[in-house]
Structures are given as structure tokens and as C-alpha cells.
Amino acid sequence: MNTFDLKEHSHTRLNILTGDWILVSPHRTKRPWQGKVESLPADDRPSYDPKCYLCPGNSRADGSVNPAYTDSFVFVNDFSALLADTPAGELNVKGLLQAKSEAGVCKVISFSPDHSLTLPLLSVEGIKKVIDLWAEEYRSIAASNPAIKSIQIFENKGEIMGCSNPHPHGQIWSQYSLPLEIVKETNRQKAYFEEHQRSLLGDYLQVELESRERIVVENEHFVALVPFWATWPYETMIISKRHVQDITRFSEEEKVAFASILKKLTAKYDNLFEISFPYSAGMHQAPVNDGEHPEWHWHMHFYPPLLRSATVKKFMVGYELLANPQRDITAEWAAEKLRALPEVHYKENAK
């Protein structure tokens, strides 16, 4: 009998965090590829590059000089998309042309003074220092200006993800209104919390921990898994076992566990094709300066573009842009692949 099977048949899956459905076509991986092949960026960076505007002691676009920093280092983006001194105002022509001014602050955070050390190559202690800075920035940016409502901490890794400088770094964009994805995730989590008095992601995590089909790595405080509704081929999410709203609420022990799972997950990513694996990643956290958000459950998304190999990515193009996100491999298949890979980085292993 030909009965419906998620492993074989085209289907849609619900993203419980956004309410959107994604299209999965499990049989489609066999199609031949005569299309674009990415070139691999050089992966033999020195520890210090005199021309890099993130290395210690070098000067930046605005003429200022980086301190001789020893851990991580944060500064206001010299080309911020959002500025604090934007005048308020709006436009409304018959409801058809609508615009509102938007202010905020954009920061850059260098993960370490070493030009060559991506997250998976930093020590757990090194990653823990980045986490401490993320937490401190989240707290202080919110405290600095009550008009700031949303703080997006993220990393674009690899030039294929639009990273404009290879020195390992992330960004923090904070702003006065809630961006689209945060609006969607707030609405969905709120509706669930009001109905069940429990965290949506907490309940989801229970289901995943029972089935274990999509779990990639787990420790005492965090789980990394391929979400049931993953869009990008090897998309994952880190979810905290404890239901907390943001990174400032983690204990020291939790922060060390977070550093440890970050290192293992990103090492598995690099091990997949034995390259520095590109992705965009970022934490989703409760809005700030906006009252209580008991519904919010901290998590971190990883959106990696590669599909078949180090040089062939998934294109989110015609159908995906005009109609609906679509993927070719199933979440379960991707999770199994990642789970089976060593947790130790291929470069550290070789040592």
C-alpha cells in the first residue's frame, strides 16, 4: 500500500514559532546539477592580518584605532544600518504608501584577537567570554535607552553569507520597533502560553527528547536539534532546557554548558564537508523595555546555506521567494548526518 510517508512523499510542515508552513520534497535530491558552483574561500588565515580592521591595534574606517584587546571586543558599527539620532516621523498616503522612521544602534563584536579562530576553534573558555559579552551587551543596550525594544545578536559566517571581513565576528542590531520575525514568534508563543500556561518550546523540546530523531547534541542544560520545520538543509536550533526569556538569566554553569554545545555543534558543521562551514546564526530573545514576556523561551537559530557539498548551496529563489520556502532533504535525514559526525573539530583532531 502506498501510504503517506514523510521520508518519501512531498508534504508541508508547520513552523510552530512563526505559523508558516514549509514545503518538503524528499525525493528531489537526485536531480543533476549544471548550475552554480561556489569557489572556496582561503582557509589558512594568519593569527594577525595588518590589513584587517578588526585585529587589535589596527585602524578602522572612521580613523579610530582598535585597542590591543585580549579577549573579545565590541564597538559601534562604522556603517550602522540603524542610528540613534534618527528624527521621529511618518508618512501615510491613503494607507497605500506607509513609512515610519526607525532608530537603533548597530554594534560589531570581534570574538577574539586571533584573526584565524572561528567559534569551533576557540576553547570553551574563549567562547564563554563571548557569551559573557553577549549577555552584558544585551543588558546594557536595553538599560541605555528605554526606547529600544528589540536586540538581535547574530553572526554571518563565511563570505557566502555576506560576511564582509573574515576575522571571526558577530553583530548586534538593536531597534525601537519589533522586527518581523520577533513579532511572529511573540504572537505564537503568547497564544500557546495563554492556552497552556507552559512554554511552547519547552513542550516541543519534550516531544523531541522522547523521539530523539532530530537531536544533534545534548548536554545538561541545552539541546541542539534540527527543528521539525527546518527550511535550510542543515538548519539547527539550540534550545535551553530551562524556560528563560533571555541570555542574562543564565547561570554561570548554564553559560559554560552553552559554550560547550556551541563548540560541539559548530565543530560538527565544519566536519560535515571538512571546511569552515558558512551560516547565519542568532539568538531570539524576549523584547526588552516592554513589560513581562513570560511566554518567551530563549533559543538560537543556525541557517546554513550548503546543500550537497562545500560548493553547492540551496538556492532560495523563484518558487521560494514568490510562493513558499522549500527544502529537498528531510529534517530527520539531516539530523542523522550531523549526529553521526565527531564532536571534535577535524583540525583539532589532526593535532
Place this chain on the structure above:
Amino acid sequence: MNTFDLKEHSHTRLNILTGDWILVSPHRTKRPWQGKVESLPADDRPSYDPKCYLCPGNSRADGSVNPAYTDSFVFVNDFSALLADTPAGELNVKGLLQAKSEAGVCKVISFSPDHSLTLPLLSVEGIKKVIDLWAEEYRSIAASNPAIKSIQIFENKGEIMGCSNPHPHGQIWSQYSLPLEIVKETNRQKAYFEEHQRSLLGDYLQVELESRERIVVENEHFVALVPFWATWPYETMIISKRHVQDITRFSEEEKVAFASILKKLTAKYDNLFEISFPYSAGMHQAPVNDGEHPEWHWHMHFYPPLLRSATVKKFMVGYELLANPQRDITAEWAAEKLRALPEVHYKENAK
């Protein structure tokens, strides 16, 4: 006085078709670029390529042989993401894991037997034949199966847009449920139509035709413009002046006018950086086999990725994926650039 100015200050704009807001950062174009530079694909294709699976007389992946076609040619995709014989079924684990089977038909449409002729290089008559085939496919796919509710006609042009074969071609993906973008656009158009008894896009077009700030090309029956809420740097939309639901309702005269504006718009695109300009483009039309949709107004979106030059694109990455779509140049600036370019293709001009 520093008053709010769309040309200078960061702001958000409402996409009236989806209800989403996009972030515009007009001052941000000055940032330096040390990131990824695209390689340009070869642009000297022969009229016939013996290895191309779309050229007349050649054989395809499934072993079948293309006819010696003289106009355009359509066939079922050998690697369809959607298949007609998918068994119905669904999964629901506590509302947290939800999936539904999805069926449909995916077709490929070769624009002409000539391997080298992209849309802007075809004659108006040649484009008119493609339009006739689009209309006939839209009609016959809907008629062939009452379960089909949505038909997405689109083109991925250029390898940077995931196009897997350089022979100019488009695709048609039809399916049983409504994809995300069509759901959003249906809801917004319906709400407006119920309130005003007029087409949302019709009223929007009036506002644009009065201001002319964002108009790129216009003829008796169609307007090509940069929408006020454009996300991609040189995003445009073709809107029909007459409020019709889909391509089958156009008169012969309208189809010729559509062919003509398609040629002019895509020629301007190629003229911008004097390359074969990549984009994903596609028509949005009313759902089929789904009763009347008087609210729907036919239109065609163009989503081109290039930002600064032929080799530097806009990356929709970290902030954009995790928070909100963002752009650096304003819609008005992009429209002015495109408007000022010749309507005749640089290659045809040189002849």
C-alpha cells in the same frame, strides 16, 4: 531643522500586499566591501548546445528526446518537487509536529529553441509566444485537475539565482494548497476590496502614476515600477492597468503590450551593469478552482540580487533572516537609475 526624510533617515515601509514592513537604511551604501565577489558566468552562448537538455532534438535525464520545436516548449519537470500521485495524509503530534501531504505538478518551459536568447533578446513576437503558452498552461493545468488551487509561473535567471541550465527557461509549479505568499496577498487584497469595493493594486497604481517617482516604464496597458516597499535593490513589479485576476483574461492587444514592457524592462536590467542581469521573477495570480476572487489583481514581481555592481550582490543573511528584510538604497533612487537607462538592449544597440 533635522526633520524626517525618506531619502536620508532609516525607516520602515509597509508592503501593502503582504502586510510585512521592511527596513530601509539610505545612508548605508558607503560601507566598504571586503566580502564576496561573484564570478561572472560566460555570456557568449551558442544558439545550439549539443549537451543542453533543453535544446531541440537533444535527450533529457529521463531518456526522452526533445522535439525539434520552433517556438517555446513545455514539459513535466524530470525532477519535480511536487508530484500528482502523492498519497493524501497528515501527522499531528500535540499540535507541535504538524505535517500534511502536498501534491501538484511541476513543469519546465523553454522560451525558444535558441540556446542564447534570454527574454530581453527575444523579439516582441517571440515573447508574445511565451506569454501565450503561459496563459494556455495556466488554463489547462487548472482545468486538468480540480484539486489544483495555485499555479506559480516563474523564471530563475542567471546561475547566481540557482538556475541549473543556462538555456533561457522558466518553470510552473502548481499545487493543491495555497503557498505562503499567495495566502498573504489574498488576505490583504480581500480586506481592501471588501472595505473599498476597489482593487488594492489599482488604487496603488493611481498614486504611483500621479507621483511618477517610482515608475520605470509605462505603456497603454501596463506599468513597471519599483514598489514603494521594494526589498531587493532593483526590485520591480509589472502591474496591469486593467483589474483582472489572471493572465487568461488579457486581450490579444494586452498580451502584445505585456510582451513589449517585458522586453523593455529586462533590457534596462541588462543595460544597468552591461551583463545578462540575474533575477527571479514570477506572476502572482488568483487561486484557481476556488470560486471567484474579485479582489485579485494580476501582477509580476522581479527580485534581482545585484546591489553595487555585476559582481557584488545584496546578501539577505543574518539580520534579514533572523529579524527583518533590509535594504540600503531607496526605492526612488533605484527607480530613477532604471528609468534613465535606454529601453534598447546594449547588444541590440551595437548591431
